[in-house]
Amino acid sequence: MQRSTTSGPRVLATTSRMPFAVDEIHKLGEAGVDVTAADTFSASPGSHSRGARRHVEVPAPTQRTEDFIAAIVDTLDRYEITWLLPMFEEVFYLAAHRDRLAADRPDLELFFPPFETLAKVHDKVTFAEMCRDLGLPVAESITATSDAQLADAVAHWSSWFARAAFGRGGLDVITNAGPLAGETALDEIHPTPDDPWLVQEYLSGVDRCSWSVVHHGEVVLHSCYEHPLAIDNRGGIVFESVDSPESLETAQLIARELNWHGQISFDYLKTDDGVHHMVECNARPTAGCTVATSDEFATALFDPGELVVVPAGRKKAIKAAVLRDVLKHPSHLRPNVRASRGATGVYDQHRDHLPLLYSALSLQHVLHYRKELGIDRNKREELMAAQFFDVSWDGSAIV
Incomplete structure (x- = not known):
């Protein structure tokens, strides 16, 4: 030892x-x-x-x-x-x-947290159900566990978005609207009871994410951020903190409901009316930690006191990914420079x-x-x- x-x-x-x-x-x-x-x-x-x-x-x-x-x-x-x-x-x-x-x-x-708590928020189907029970805004959705159910579900809306219940990182998604429309053919997706897909109405808005450090149901450090630049329209590679009382209220509500202990992150779709629609939960840290300081993070872990909320305007970037995007798409040079x-x-x-x-x-x-x-x-x-x-x-x- x-x-x-x-x-x-x-x-x-x-x-x-x-x-x-x-x-x-x-x-x-x-x-x-x-x-x-x-x-x-x-x-x-x-x-x-x-x-x-x-x-x-x-x-x-x-x-x-x-x-x-x-x-x-x-x-x-x-x-x-x-x-x-x-x-x-x-x-x-x-x-x-x-x-x-x-x-x-x-x-x-x-x-x-315990495994059962983690699994409840990781599964997009059970997470959406929990959010509705708590009165949080969630896009109308249908769960598909077969090819036939998937076909019926996507016919429910003119614009739709579907995700695997256990997919992560912007993978395992299919939609007929927005920048990812048509990237995957519907006949490539085959839901099963063990691998269900959540089909929702496609909403337009701004993607927001939050990250929190939580001790026994109480949020002690929180940040909300947007990503001015994403890789292949999926994961963010530039992160900028924003003011979002809505995300803090949501994080605290869910943390208390589950008596969460650990790090927890949420994705939202903020529509033009300011509503933060719940998208998914990541039962772990995400890029929101990057806009906190070392002292804020260490204090939140080992000596938590009053709630600390990261102020708006802090910005971090995965610079190698920004460069990769420019090399792959030279026309992205100017917008990437602005975003980062x-x-x-x-x-x-x-x-x-x-x-x-x-x-x-x-x-x-x-x-x-x-x-x-x-x-x-x-x-x-x-x-x-x-x-x-x-x-x-x-x-x-x-x-």
């Missing part, structure tokens, strides 16, 4: 590849916290942040759950971890084995530039993804899917 040289929290941050993981690891390091970063491959960008005192490589939770949990248990003990901080959907595998993680570790803080003006980097922070280098080196993970799924090199591929194929949860039973 490695003895820590610090008397404060000792954090294990899992799935360190994600941009928000890079950011949170950096922030915790700035705050002087002992951080161990973990991921399924050694080139994970967050594992090479100056914020991480060490990093470990663990088996893939999606494909090798038992080996993953065993590696986490070993890491908890080896480095005397006192805080387990999941960054992506590995949280479901950790939560499913919560008792095993907590056994004989009275000082370990598991900063995530004034933003500081997520992967290239002050005195912490290795994550940017490893964001390029970690492309080997994309090759692993192609090999794992047997995808032809010339086939068009979602970059985001390569990011989470080994740390995602599709609603199937976890053993």
Whole structure:
């Protein structure tokens, strides 16, 4: 067992590849916290942040759950971890084995809710039902569990939008309106009872997202943001904080209803009348953490006091993704420059530039993804899917 040289929290941050993981690891390091970063491959960008005192490589939770949990248990003990901080959907595998993680570790803080609570908000169908029960605005929707039901559902509206109940990251969506219209053919989608699709009326508006740190049902740190620039009309790559009392009220309502403990994020569609329609919940951090300061984040985790709301006007960018978009679409140069003006980097922070280098080196993970799924090199591929194929949860039973 490695003895820590610090008397404060000792954090294990899992799935360190994600941009928000890079950011949170950096922030915790700035705050002087002992951080161990973990991921399924050694080139994970967050594992090479100056914020991480060490990093470990663990088996893939999606494909090798038992080996993953065993590696986490070993890491908890080896480095005397006192805080387990999941960054992506590995949280479901950790939560499913919560008792095993907590056994004989009275000082370990598991900063995530029980599995049943996580699953309720992760499933878009049950999340929408919960929001309606709480009186929150949600677009009218129909759940499809067969090809016939899907055909009937999309015929219900002239403009519609459909999403897999367990899809994430802007993937597994189909619509006949907006910038993504026609990207996927309807006959490519085959819902089942185990893999249902939620079909909703297409609403026009502005995408907004929020992120919160919550302790036992009380939000202690909150940000709401928009993304002036998105990659392939899906995930945001520039993030700017905005004022949104509506998002704070929603986060607090759901956090109290579920007695949430951990990080939680929501997506909204803000229509012209100002209504924030609920879209989905991510039971983990998202880019909203990037617009908080290191002190705000560390205080919210380890010494929470009064509620802190991130003010409007802070801006962050994944600069490599902005550059990639310009190289892929030269006509995007001017709008991309405007959208990212004034933003500081997520992967290239002050005195912490290795994550940017490893964001390029970690492309080997994309090759692993192609090999794992047997995808032809010339086939068009979602970059985001390569990011989470080994740390995602599709609603199937976890053993």
